[in-house]
């Protein structure tokens with residue numbers, strides 16, 4: 221599947237289901253229609269957006285995650301679930317923001333503004349060929 225086709229179908233599904241609202245002007249990529257198997261979520265590297273992120277809502281995952289490509293080329297996956305009181309966290313112009321009480325987090329999931337005292341949960345991501353694999357278990 222070509223990147224364009226993948227993104228078109230994945231983003232249409234996101235928008236249709238309102239699982240991952242896309243902010244106007246956001247460069248983030250989104251993906252859905254994916255599933256976690258044996259604690260592992262696989263998806264193509266080509267689903268990463270130009271800003272080096274992809275928001276993924278996958279069946280069987282504990283919550284949506286944002287996969288982030290670091291400057292050194294490695295990846296991490298951040299739970300889009302606020303550690304304060306489990307509010308939804310969204311990427312708002314590059315700032316990960318909790319809708320409920322306004323905590324913010326950086327691209328590594330570290331707290332940049334409370335009330336949350338803890339950072340976002342991170343999951344390891346392995347790159348194998350043209351695939352990325354997020355390990356939930």
Ligand code: FES
Nearest residue numbers: 302305307318321
């Ligand atoms: S639940 Fe996120 S700041 Fe309170």
